[in-house]
Amino acid sequence: MIALRAPRLGYRRGEPVLRDVRLDVAEGESVAVLGGNGAGKTALLRTLVGLLPAPGGGVEIAGRRVGSPSDAVAAGAALVLQDPDDQLLGATLLDDVLFGPRNLGLPAPEARRRAEAALAAVQIAHLADRAIEALSFGERKRACIAGMLAMRPRVLLLDEPTAGLDPEGELALCQTLRALSEQQGTTLVTATHAVDLVPLFASRAVLLGDGQVLADGPPREVFARGELLARARMRRPWVAELWTRMSPVPPRGGAGLPLTLEEALACMTTVSC
Template sequence: MKAALALEALSVGNPGGPAILSGLSLEVRPGEVVALLGANGCGKTTLLRGIAGLVPERAGKVWLRGQVAPRGAVARTEAGLALAFQNPDDQLFGTTVGEDVAIGPMHQGLAPDAVRARVDEALAATGLAHLAQRPIEALSFGEKKRACLAGVLAMHPAVLLLDEPTAGLDPVGERETAGLLRRLARERDVALVVSTHATDEVPFFADRVAILGEGRLLAFGAPAEVFRDAALLARAHLRAPAVAELWAQLAPFLPKSGEAPPLTVAEAARRLLPHLVPTSQEVHP
């Protein structure tokens, strides 16, 4: 399958400064979600901005759907790439939710009926249909985050970059967003690259994980593969999901299986059940 997004030995950095990340190479397939992890200051946002054309490449190439991506943010948006910023107030410009979501399709030159259809579709996908007429300033922080997502979805991108979409959300909002990202990738066949600090949520939405550190890509693989590497996580100043950390504490009391630690409560429960003693067989002192 042709990659929706490919980075080839990419180096990026802020204008006037040194390269923050160098030599990055990876591919993201249509319908795939890649989580971008790393400590504060490792360059996650800079990388997303570089892919989006907001920060110039120092070296290497960005490929979109098999073609070298054009230079500049506007050209890359027209080529099928969209970026949602971490702070929703940096992205929301409309008076109401519906008006804001319409901005992208309008700039794409769509007819009014097509714009309305795109807006309705994006609001329904993000659970905001009932807020179409609500003023932006009346939204909660979580609703603003979803409005930003609706705005980029309305442009029907092939590649969607999300900078910390769960930042500032409560645990319920984090889990709902994780489920939404997974569903959008599958239903729309869009490639998602998601920067995040929420390692507990990564197993719920990510197919693969990219770890940034030391100015480069330290690892790229399945969540189970990446999160079982304690040395890698320590090197990147990250922690495994809480369930995996708990499993590591229980491991000395369980039969050795060679399996990677579970990353979700459901998986941990499935693997623990065979080792639990039924109530009728409990030994009492």
């Protein structure tokens, strides 16, 4: 679904933030992109939708060459920006979420049905008539996600989507992302610092650091690479960190490394961990 080849990747007037990037994402896969501040997570997402160039390389989404944001939209991709105020356009929440479906030329009843379903998916349907400026930061974040969900994208790219959400909102969003991937086949690429949430929605983790891709694989395997996490200025989920420090035998290749509380409890009752 996504193919990226980039000998160098970054902003036009600066040094490249990443080099020799090769990323292939299958349809329905959910990928978490991890890394410290300035590691290139946002630049990677912006490159995927044509907001930044990939000199000497290129991007394809669903087999379509992407050279501009309009190409990405035509291929079925949508990007949720980190700052919601860069993305909200409507006077009210419902107006904003209707913006995309209306511009797709959908009949008014279908556009409204999509908008209401998207608002329900991120648990803010009760705020539909509220003015955008009256929403909290976390509510505006969810409004942006709803606006993209209403477009029914084949590929959804999210830049720090849980930042500013309360704990209940974080878990609800993770459940939504998991359902999009597993039940609807939406391809997800999520840039995030929230390592504790990654196991709840991602089937794959890509770790950025030192201007390159340091690791790419199942989250359990990536989080087992302590030396690479340190280079990327990241950590394991706290459950995995505690387990690693308490275990007399360090996990090999991620085998037996619990990433969630439920996995840790299961490990304590079996001989496999």
